[in-house]
Amino acid sequence: MNSVYRALTIAGTDPTGGAGIQADLKTFQELEVYGMSVITSLVAQNTTGVQAIHDLPIEFIEKQFYAVMSDIYPNAIKTGMIAQPDMMALLKEKLEEHHLVTYVCDPVMMAKNGDPLLEKHVRATLRDTLVAVSSIVTPNIAEAEDLIEMKIETVEDMKKAATRIVKELGAKSAIIKGGSLAGDAVDVFYSTSEGIIVFEAPRTDTKHTHGTGCTFSAALCAELAKGSSIYQSVHKAKQFTADAIYWSLNLGNGYGPTNHWAHRMQGLPTQYNTKG
Ligand SMILES: Nc1ncnc2c1ncn2[C@@H]1O[C@H](COP(=O)(O)OP(=O)(O)O)[C@@H](O)[C@H]1O
Numbered sequence: 001m002n003s004v005y006r007a008l009t010i011a012g013t014d015p016t017g018g019a020g021i022q023a024d025l026k027t028f029q030e031l032e033v034y035g036m037s038v039i040t041s042l043v044a045q046n047t048t049g050v051q052a053i054h055d056l057p058i059e060f061i062e063k064q065f066y067a068v069m070s071d072i073y074p075n076a077i078k079t080g081m082i083a084q085p086d087m088m089a090l091l092k093e094k095l096e097e098h099h100l101v102t103y104v105c106d107p108v109m110m111a112k113n114g115d116p117l118l119e120k121h122v123r124a125t126l127r128d129t130l131v132a133v134s135s136i137v138t139p140n141i142a143e144a145e146d147l148i149e150m151k152i153e154t155v156e157d158m159k160k161a162a163t164r165i166v167k168e169l170g171a172k173s174a175i176i177k178g179g180s181l182a183g184d185a186v187d188v189f190y191s192t193s194e195g196i197i198v199f200e201a202p203r204t205d206t207k208h209t210h211g212t213g214c215t216f217s218a219a220l221c222a223e224l225a226k227g228s229s230i231y232q233s234v235h236k237a238k239q240f241t242a243d244a245i246y247w248s249l250n251l252g253n254g255y256g257p258t259n260h261w262a263h264r265m266q267g268l269p270t271q272y273n274t275k276g
């Protein structure tokens, strides 16, 4: 009999479905992992930006977490947008209680258009709580710069920063996503056991990249939930996200979403005409 692998995302929402909880659940489903969610903040956002944020009460976040963990235990957990220090403290405590479950920390700080999802003054708390207990942390360039307080302009800088995040912040491993640097899409992984590994994919020339980071960390979480090695999981997440960007969707008036079913489309000759 096949196992049913289970993954839990703890994050904020995106009613247009491109990022946050919605992107995570779509990704889990596409990778044949049973997806579950704990919502931390309701976010009124779309492809053009963030309009409003409504944080859920801490007691209610705890109740959702208990509802999942006491009933359908996940093989892996990821966190995305965790907006308040009390949420971070609660989740750190809970994740430490469940320290045998693999934990992917996506240190979400802002949306693609630069709108903040995390106030500047609580970023240090994120670093000292959730990043510190993660199996793997997945910052983009700006988030890595913030976490380790260094400028990152080259792949060599990414290597130094990934190494420092593990050695100085307590994460067991780190992958810095280089989507915002020029040239090929280069991501740099570091762990003490594996050392530095560089993952590269050709850059797709598109502005429709809303939700790339969420999709990447959710795919990583799904593969880890299946029991794949960290190398295999990062490799699969990179390919899944590259396909989702290659076949991204020209929907909405801003940065359109990535396409979560793109991994099924390899070999098809034309791009979608999403404007109908
Ligand atoms: N235009 C692109 N073409 C191909 N891969 C990309 C592109 N933009 C981002 N990526 C990849 O998508 C993943 C998410 O990266 P990034 O967009 O930097 O994260 P975030 O959404 O958190 O800012 C990484 O694997 C990155 O290399």
Ligand SMILES: Cc1ncc(COP(=O)(O)OP(=O)(O)O)c(N)n1
Pocket (backbone or CB within 6 Å): 011, 012, 013, 014, 019, 020, 021, 043, 045, 080, 081, 108, 110, 111, 112, 113, 117, 209, 210, 211, 212, 213, 214, 215, 255
């Ligand atoms: C609720 C929520 N969480 C995270 C993000 C940021 O998502 P990301 O995948 O980094 O993609 P962009 O928004 O940067 O395109 C979000 N927007 N909303």
